[in-house]
Amino acid sequence: MIFEYYPETDMLYIKLVEGISTESEEIAPGVVLDFDEHNRLIGVEIEDASKLVDLSRLELRAIPIVDLILTDKAPAAA
Numbered sequence: 001m002i003f004e005y006y007p008e009t010d011m012l013y014i015k016l017v018e019g020i021s022t023e024s025e026e027i028a029p030g031v032v033l034d035f036d037e038h039n040r041l042i043g044v045e046i047e048d049a050s051k052l053v054d055l056s057r058l059e060l061r062a063i064p065i066v067d068l069i070l071t072d073k074a075p076a077a078a
Contacts, residue, residue, distance in 0.1 A: 005055060012049035017042050 002015040019042040021034035030047035046052055 003058070005049065010048050010050050012046040012053065012055070014044040014046075015042070016044070 001017075004013045004015065005011070006013070017040070019036040019040070021042060022037045023035045023039070024032050024045075025035070026032050030052070032045040032047075033041055034043040034045065036042050049055060
């Protein structure tokens with residue numbers, strides 16, 4: 001799972017699994033679910049993220065993490 005924040009557009013993308021989005025559904029204003037060709041949820045896009053979620057804190061509880069990667073590099077512009 002990958003959390004990517006794009007400050008220039010204030011968009012948060014949560015990639016749940018690898019895959020190519022073939023269908024998207026807006027479930028609330030500015031919240032879009034991405035699905036692959038097998039109708040599996042692969043990601044969540046949140047527009048105006050800083051207005052909807054607290055981006056200053058990430059808390060993990062009882063997650064069986066094997067590999068934790070922290071980076072301060074901003075993702076390439078989409």
